Amino acid sequence: MKPEVKTPLPGPKAQELLARGEKVLSPSYVRPYPFVPARGQGVFLEDVDGNVFLDFMAGIAVNTTGYAHPKVLEAVKAQAERFAHVCFSDFTHEPTLSLAERLVAKVGGGYRVFFGNSGTEGIEAAIKLVRHHTGRPYLLAFTGAFHGRSLGALSLTASKSAYRKGFAPLLPGVVHVPFPNPFRPPLGASPEEVGEAVLTHLEHLFATVLPPEEVAAFFLEPIQGEGGYVLPPAGFLPKLKALLERHGILLVADEVQTGAGRTGRFLALEHEGVEADVYVLAKGLASGYPLSAVLFREELGSWHPGAHGTTFGGQAVAAAAAQATLDLLEGGLMENAKEVGAFLLAGLREMQKRFPFLGDVRGRGLMIGLDFGSPEEPRPDLRDQAQKRAFEKGLLTLAAGPSALRLAPPLVLSREEAALGLEILEEALKSL
Template sequence: MTLTTDPSTATALGPAPHLTTELPGPIARQIIARDEAVTSPSLTRVYPLVVRRAHGCVIEDVDANRFLDFNAGIAVTAAGHTHPAVNAAIHAQVDDLLHYCSSDFYLPVYADLCERLVALAPMPDARVFLSNSGTEAVEAALKLARHRTGRPNAIAFFGAFHGRSLGSLSLTASKARQRAGFGILTPGSFHAPFFDPYDDTALTGAGYIEQVLFKKLTDPSDVAAIFVEPIQGEGGYIVPPTGWLADLRRLCDEHGIVLVMDEVQSGVGRTGTMWASEHEGVQPDIMCIGKGLASGMPLAGIVARSEVMDWEPGGHGSTFGGNPVACAAAVATLDLVESELAANAKAVGEHLLTALGSLAETWPMIGQVRGRGLMIGIDLPDHDTAAAVELACYEHGLLVLTCGERSIRLAPPLVVSTEQADTAVEILDNVLGAMP
């Protein structure tokens, strides 16, 4: 489809890929050396990219090399990099007010955004709490579920990523190194298998919770919440089958458990609808949002049913959550997603899935191609192969990331064109053809 305002093609940066130096280039190498001398060793820089500027789906590094961005800063720049409408909203708000604490005072743009999110919520009669990051949103959801139910325990899924602070990390079960050395996390956290795309007969989800967890590890009367990603992100971009999420909804209803949908990565139009849960028509009690919400400004939050969000004044707050500049960017982003970007994600995503399906017929090393909208995973034989493809794509001017144990994820900005999608598939074709 042709977007009304299409920064992916109307860009001063020029087309991508366009590589003019070895990678990394000389200026990039200098900055990398400076960075590595002073920054935390916990940061995992997957390839030596040093970004100078970006527009639409094009990244330019400090040596003037241009890359096609198919990770969007980990699914963050929903409206594309430096979208003119988002930039205009940011600049207008900056001229009026940079910050005033929304936990203690009232801000027009905060109310504007919360009204908008309530109108777009997948559940009726909702309320909103805004924070800065996805992990804060998950922490808020965990606190709220415990407060609502008076129960201590929570259930999440193997492969899940819900954040890195202690409460959210207790729910995360993505990589052991994310937990290593941090001692006892939040007690009362249990995990069940997520849907297995290679074995649809395996006991997972609601069935495992009922038959194993509820019988052997935690009585349902002690469970405050079940946390689930409607499409598992860091676990491999896994799409559960129709009915899998509905079974979790049934289970929660039967036992008075709060169903929390973590849409931090899958929400805001990425899967072709505003929220990924809409594909199944399953309504959460609490929804966590973030990443693409403000197209690059730090903003996240929870949207919950009013009867669930019943904590008293002072029960939770955030100094910077709902910052007015971030809220202005979010309102502009939602305008774009509603008017055209969700539809573009659906159309280009379907185009990509078809093209990648053909690629899988050419290269048997591809185990599966799966996804919805612009949240697409490609399974490869093992982690080393996925990491090699990730690096080779960078060397060919395409920015992708791995996820799960052996997957490549494609999550470009929602302004991506079919032409750019075809370029990405062509690069992947060349890279896979060069794999040993």
């Protein structure tokens, strides 16, 4: 397959569907550009008018194995023929139990698993778990973080005030700490010193307003996703973890976007040599089937039967899709994410030399952000135009943060397909 845009966008069928949507769908949905999918294969998506796009967004970093992977289809079909759902909160069943065992083995043992349907649900479960276990009221999170939109998860989310506007009061006891963004450092720090500045700020908070012995957990994304695909400075996370340990504060790693192989390792925290007390996985775990998994250290499992549950969480077809996804990740996709991601990043860094308005190019594996503008002057206008032009030329991307374009293709992306993406992006940037 090759990207091919044959009609003006949106095409006639897409226009019709978009117009129907305007009449019945919630106005809270965003539509960054008028793409209306009909079918997918591998890393390509065809729209309802027969235009073909190279997909560098994967349904917001979800479709790990691309579209219609035969192994995933086979697993889904086989489980759907047996049963789809018998409520895992009430009854043990094999597909989901085996998945739990496999996930625990992947983090080296000593954890237990709770299944939900979405990243938000996973975060919500983690909030309840750490509060219940520690009996401590406060939670910490970073500015720029995105942890979901239910009222609990939204209380941690701090990537855009628009997400919170109109919904207060949120959960009390959530305190935000500036994220050590090396490209746009907070606290007046230099990029080199920003990690230390944030740690000092946190110690200052503990000394003045926030008793650390009343803090249950710090929720963090190892790489900020919705906040702009931003990596913390090298060595920051191990220092933060040591500081939290000194105060008996749990670390919850929100690996909803970074996990399931996207960065070239199963968990992004593995790159940092840091272990979390709780991991939340979702998005890429089941190749597009709704599933989240909260893995928590065995000793945190002091909550009682009935303390938490959900009707659909751990649904059997989603679990079968996750098993097939794990087979493929272990069978070479993580390695592919690392290799093709490095190729893509190198190509983009070359591109940065030709387009000085690209202020920063960063990422790990197939989680890559291009930041438009300088640290002082973000250029969301250029980012939005680049996204639109890329779409018109057959490349699907998504925005993230104040001024970044995120590239999160399926992990089955080949080097040739990555090169094709670079070509389209180059054309899109030239046309700005």
